[in-house]
Amino acid sequence: MAIQRARRRHSFTLIGNHVYQNGHLSFQAMGLLGYILSKPDNWRISPSQLATVTSGTAKKTGRDGVYVILRELKDAGYIKTRKHASGELDYVIYDEPDTANPDMENTDKDIPEPEKPDQEKPDVAFQTLINTDLVINTDQKQDGKSKPKKKIAQKLDFSCWPTLPDPQVLDDWKTLRKAKRAAITQTVLNHIGQVMHRAGNELGLSVDAVLSICVSRGWQGCEFEWLANHIGHRHTSPSVSQGVNYIGTDFTPPAGWEWEPDGGRES
Incomplete structure (x- = not known):
C-alpha cells in the first residue's frame, strides 16, 4: 500500500505516533482523541455534542458510545476529570498519556456507564476540553457578541534567498x-x-x-x-546605448590626444 502525503503549511494537527501503536487504543478512541486534539485550547464542548459529530456518517456513534470511548481514553491516561460542587464536569485532555499521575481524585462515577446513565444530571452542557493545538479559532459567540478572528502567524519561507544567513x-x-x-x-x-x-x-x-x-x-x-x-561599484545603466564612451571629469587622456577649446582634438 502506498501513502501519498500532501505538503501542508497550515490547518493541521501534530499527534504523536504513540497514539496509533498496535494494541494501545481502539480505532474509535484514536479517532475521538484526534478529533479533540484538532480543536483549540479551552474549546467548550459536551459528550452530547460529540455524539452529533458522526451524524449522517456510515457508522454513527451515539452519546452512550461516546461515554465508552471517553472512559477508554481516561483509563489509558489521556483524560482527567474535575467535577465541581455544582455537578459540572471538566475534561482535561492530554496529547500524551499521563500514566505517572493517574486520576485518583475522581472515581468512575464521573463518566457514567452506558447502561447506567446519570439520569439526574445526564450531561452538563459546555464541559471544558483542554488540548495542545496552537491554532486559535475565535468564531464562538459569547454574551451575544462576536469576537474578532485572531490572525494565525504563518511561517516565513527563506528558500527564496541564495543561502541562509548567520x-x-x-x-x-x-x-x-x-x-x-x-x-x-x-x-x-x-x-x-x-x-x-x-x-x-x-x-x-x-x-x-x-x-x-x-x-x-x-x-x-x-x-x-x-x-x-x-561598495563603489560602477555598473552600466540599461539606458546607456552600447558602443558609446562616456567620459567623466576625472578622465586623463593619453599622450598625443588632447582636448581643444573648440571641442576638437590634435592629430
Missing part, C-alpha cells in the same frame, strides 16, 4: 526592522532575495554581507543600486 546577522537585521516598525513579510523576503541573487552574481556579495550592509547603514529596505553605490 543567525546573529539575521537577528541584527530583524532588530533593525523592528526598531523601524517595519514588518517582515513574505513579500519583503522575496524582494530582498532577488536583490541578494543579483548582488551575489554582479557584486560578489554574500547573504551575510548584504544584511550586514543594511544594518550598518540603517537601511529599512534593500536595493541593488544602494549596495553597488555603497
Whole structure:
C-alpha cells in the first residue's frame, strides 16, 4: 500500500505516533482523541455534542458510545476529570498519556456507564476540553457578541534567498526592522532575495554581507543600486546605448590626444 502525503503549511494537527501503536487504543478512541486534539485550547464542548459529530456518517456513534470511548481514553491516561460542587464536569485532555499521575481524585462515577446513565444530571452542557493545538479559532459567540478572528502567524519561507544567513546577522537585521516598525513579510523576503541573487552574481556579495550592509547603514529596505553605490561599484545603466564612451571629469587622456577649446582634438 502506498501513502501519498500532501505538503501542508497550515490547518493541521501534530499527534504523536504513540497514539496509533498496535494494541494501545481502539480505532474509535484514536479517532475521538484526534478529533479533540484538532480543536483549540479551552474549546467548550459536551459528550452530547460529540455524539452529533458522526451524524449522517456510515457508522454513527451515539452519546452512550461516546461515554465508552471517553472512559477508554481516561483509563489509558489521556483524560482527567474535575467535577465541581455544582455537578459540572471538566475534561482535561492530554496529547500524551499521563500514566505517572493517574486520576485518583475522581472515581468512575464521573463518566457514567452506558447502561447506567446519570439520569439526574445526564450531561452538563459546555464541559471544558483542554488540548495542545496552537491554532486559535475565535468564531464562538459569547454574551451575544462576536469576537474578532485572531490572525494565525504563518511561517516565513527563506528558500527564496541564495543561502541562509548567520543567525546573529539575521537577528541584527530583524532588530533593525523592528526598531523601524517595519514588518517582515513574505513579500519583503522575496524582494530582498532577488536583490541578494543579483548582488551575489554582479557584486560578489554574500547573504551575510548584504544584511550586514543594511544594518550598518540603517537601511529599512534593500536595493541593488544602494549596495553597488555603497561598495563603489560602477555598473552600466540599461539606458546607456552600447558602443558609446562616456567620459567623466576625472578622465586623463593619453599622450598625443588632447582636448581643444573648440571641442576638437590634435592629430
